[in-house]
Amino acid sequence: MSDTVVVGLDVGGTSTRAVALSLAGERLGTGRGGGGNPTSHGAERAAAELLTALRGALAGVDPARVRAGVIGLAGAGRLLADPAGRAAFDQAWAQAGLRCAYAVHGDALVAYASGTAxxxxxxxxxxxxxxxxxxxxxxxxxxxxxxxxxxxxxxxxxxxxxxxxxxxxxxxxxxxxxxxxxxxxxxxxxxxxxxxxxxxxxxxxxxxxxxxxxxxxxxxxxxxxxxxxxxxxxxxxxxxxxxxxxxxxxxxxxxxxxxxxxxxxxxxxxxxxxxxxxxxxxxxxxxxxxxxxxxxGDGAAAAAWLAALDLPGVTDPVALHALLVPPTA
Amino acid sequence: MSDTVVVGLDVGGTSTRAVALSLAGERLGTGRGGGGNPTSHGAERAAAELLTALRGALAGVDPARVRAGVIGLAGAGRLLADPAGRAAFDQAWAQAGLRCAYAVHGDALVAYASGTAxxxxxxxxxxxxxxxxxxxxxxxxxxxxxxxxxxxxxxxxxxxxxxxxxxxxxxxxxxxxxxxxxxxxxxxxxxxxxxxxxxxxxxxxxxxxxxxxxxxxxxxxxxxxxxxxxxxxxxxxxxxxxxxxxxxxxxxxxxxxxxxxxxxxxxxxxxxxxxxxxxxxxxxxxxxxxxxxxxxGDGAAAAAWLAALDLPGVTDPVALHALLVPPTA
Incomplete structure (x- = not known):
């Protein structure tokens, strides 16, 4: 467990943000890309920005340590329904060296999870x-x-x-x-x-x-x-x-x-x-x-927390939220 | 005076209506054309519908008897500011055999005058x-x-x-x-x-x-x-x-x-x-x-009444309105 890393991405209309976190809450890397909403920018362009942000977050991390990832974005349902868009995201994920699965959630869920566990x-x-x-x-x-x-x-x-x-x-x-x-x-x-x-x-x-x-x-x-x-x-x-x-x-x-x-x-x-x-x-x-x-608050960290919840051995989501997601008002 | 005829036109988005009235209130002719709003249909098309409606109204009238005319339409100001549009309307007026001047008013004024003097x-x-x-x-x-x-x-x-x-x-x-x-x-x-x-x-x-x-x-x-x-x-x-x-x-x-x-x-x-x-x-x-x-009520009749107001010898606009414009509620 102590070696486990989770990755979270918050894909917005004007920027894409990524973070790699250990389950102890260590911030191992962050990355940033341009606007990556697949609905407004097209899935190819969105996937390219995703890759830029991912590479930033993983610059000092062995990608084999990454066990789970979540991508939060507006229009998640449309992306999942579009085989070409999904393939572009799969490819960016693999190009970043990641072998684990990832889930896609709506930006609203990620925003929610950035404020509460x-x-x-x-x-x-x-x-x-x-x-x-x-x-x-x-x-x-x-x-x-x-x-x-x-x-x-x-x-x-x-x-x-x-x-x-x-x-x-x-x-x-x-x-x-x-x-x-x-x-x-x-x-x-x-x-x-x-x-x-x-x-x-x-x-x-x-x-x-x-x-x-x-x-x-x-x-x-x-x-x-x-x-x-x-x-x-x-x-x-x-x-x-x-x-x-x-x-x-x-x-x-x-x-x-x-x-x-x-x-x-x-x-x-x-x-x-x-x-x-x-x-x-x-x-x-x-x-x-x-x-x-x-x-x-920090949508990328909230996405990483959502990713960690599916890992074996994670038994206290609230405590993990306190470790991974910076507190907000 | 008894020989004088006035012409009124109500140009709308879906139809153009024309009427020729004597100053005694005799309905000498009516005509109808398609939508003639120069803003939405273009001035050439609007002028063509105007001519159709005018010819209907003047079918049984010597055009030399017509002493005044008013055209009511939406976007009157834009038409008056557009030399080509104004020329198209002038040409239709002349093609109908009319030699008198005409005035162009907004459809709102014509609607007003159709309800009151x-x-x-x-x-x-x-x-x-x-x-x-x-x-x-x-x-x-x-x-x-x-x-x-x-x-x-x-x-x-x-x-x-x-x-x-x-x-x-x-x-x-x-x-x-x-x-x-x-x-x-x-x-x-x-x-x-x-x-x-x-x-x-x-x-x-x-x-x-x-x-x-x-x-x-x-x-x-x-x-x-x-x-x-x-x-x-x-x-x-x-x-x-x-x-x-x-x-x-x-x-x-x-x-x-x-x-x-x-x-x-x-x-x-x-x-x-x-x-x-x-x-x-x-x-x-x-x-x-x-x-x-x-x-x-009847916008074409109201336009004809507005046209008559500028004629010499018209001294009682209210009485003339009662003769020319059908009453409404």
Whole structure:
């Protein structure tokens, strides 16, 4: 056992992270690759980034010591259903010198496991999109939202960006001056806070500026809302509260009202000390007062922990989690 | 004067309608063409439909008697700014044998004038999209919404269709059986009311069915909401009430709280005896109790009336409206 190494990978849209850990919790190596989501980048490209990250993590490790691995990624189900994609991942795994099997899990499960060792609970992720899932026996169970920007993703980065533009357009319709958040949005989209003498000209310019890009790019306005909310801007704080209510409503679709299992918050908008994370935490603690609310942390380490659980001789998953996965709030 | 004829055209996305009227209100001819919106169909095609409709209206009329004309169409401003489009319309006008000048107005102004002769008031239009406008001296003044499906059109046919799908997805997330409206949406989008054993499979199929078409086609689900609301289905009636609140909120952005001028309701969702029209009317009468609420009617006749107003000797616009434009509710 003391010689055993596990490998975990967290494959995201902008980076791929890998870690090699001993079962005593020694961090034997880490590696990093570019964005590797097979849905958005293609399985070949994703597998290449996976290999880069794996080679980094295994630089000082005898690959024969690695007994198990887990790859966490968005769209895991689609990868597993695609023989060519699966073959590309198999090949990268072998090229890294690994002979053990590996499992593929959804990024939501890995985010969950990065925040808790509890086998049952809830994970809520808000980044560009938004999705909530119940976890049962460390497997994803029921899911809420994740319906994409056109039909869902309520409370996501896309939602925040779109609502910020909508509030600005409503102000222009009314003929009132944009507030601080509206001014930030004007500057970002039109390069100036100036409103035309005929505000409808500015309205038309804003609509055109948004509609000539892919809709999902509205999510790049979300940081403006977050920054304005940190400064106490009332429109922004109102949007943050609305977004938090949407996100918790999604959770309540799948989580019983009397549940006490942990809730893990993940995704760019809910990790770190953001006003949306604080608002969601407050609302979740109000609805489920007996449940711990945790923040997602090191996904690669959580993936390595999930890999270790299947090894013979691993009898105390909670103790192993404490050794392998860095603690979070 | 008794010999004078005026021509009006109402150019819509699905049909172009023309009428030739004497100033005594005699209906001398009507004509119809296909969809003629120059923005969506191109100015050449729009002008061809215009000519078809004009020739129908003038079949029994000496074109030398026509002294004025108005063309009402969506995107009037864009047409006037486009020399080639304007030339195509000029040519169609001349090919119909007309020697008088004509004016081009927005479809919102023509809809307004089809419901009232008052020079000042408000028009609210809800079809695939939604827009409200103030009218001053029979010219469009301030505008609210009309921001398109991505950023606005709150309470429109697109909005109703999208919300109907969102309610269904939320039911599926919760694991509850779709209600009558949800069943209609399932049948329309997936061809069956069956929900998969794993409801997420049905969720994914619905999202794919919607996202493989242009988003604006969600508006084709709006009639399902209207029909279900007529039957008293609670989700549908709730959506109709929400849509009415959005539409009236758009009006309130530009219309003073103490205004007494008429409000005209237009567009496919607000003309006719629909639950949305009734809900908007009730809400508008609550907010502006001293203002008459009217329904848009014969746009071509209203365009002809607008044309007549510029003729010498026309001294009583209200009396002329009563002669030329068929009354509506």
């Amino acid at each position: 509890a086998p049952d609970g809830t994970v809520l992720i808000a980044g560009t999109g938004a999705i909530a899932a119940q976890v049962r026996d460390l497997r994803l169970d029921r899911v809420a939202d994740g319906h994409g920007w056109l039909l869902g993703d309520a409370g996501s980065g896309f939602w925040l960006g779109r609502e910020a533009v909508r509030r600005l357009l409503a102000d222009l319709d009314r003929g009132t001056s944009p507030g601080p958040l509206g001014a930030r949005v004007l500057t970002e989209l039109l390069g100036s806070v100036e409103v035309a003498d005929r505000p409808r000209g500015t309205v038309d310019a804003l609509v055109q500026a948004v509609t000539r890009r892919p809709p999902v790019e509205l999510a790049r306005l979300a940081p403006l809302v977050v920054t304005a909310a940190v400064e106490g801007e009332p429109v922004a704080t109102g949007l943050i509260d609305e977004a938090a209510a949407h996100l918790v409503e999604s959770v309540s679709r799948i989580r019983p009202a009397d549940a006490v299992e942990p809730i893990v918050l993940g995704g760019g908008l809910l990790t770190g000390d953001t006003p949306l994370a604080a608002a969601v935490r407050a609302e979740a603690e109000r609805r489920w007062p007996d449940a711990p609310v945790r923040t997602a | 008052a020079p000042d008031g408000t028009v609210l239009i809800a079809g695939t999209g939604a827009i409200a406008a103030q009218v001053r001296d029979l010219r469009l003044d301030r505008v609210a919404d009309g921001h398109g499906w991505l950023l606005g059109d709150a309470g429109s046919g697109f909005w109703l269709g999208r919300e109907a799908v969102r309610r269904l997805l939320a039911d599926l997330d919760r694991g509850t059986s779709p209600g009558p409206l949800g069943a209609r949406v399932l049948t329309e989008l997936l061809g069956s009311v069956e929900v998969a054993d794993r409801p997420r499979g049905t969720v994914d199929a619905l999202v794919q069915a919607v996202t493989r078409r242009p988003p604006v086609e969600l508006a084709r689900l709006a009639p399902l909401v209207v029909t279900a609301a007529v039957e008293g289905e609670p989700v549908a009636t709730g959506l109709i009430d929400e849509a009415a609140a959005h539409l009236v909120e758009s009006v309130s952005r530009i219309r003073p709280a103490d205004a007494v001028e008429p409000i005209v309701l237009g567009g496919g969702l607000l003309t006719g005896d629909t639950p949305l029209a009734a809900a908007v009317r009730a809400e508008a009468e609550r907010r502006w109790p001293d203002a008459p609420v009217r329904t848009a």
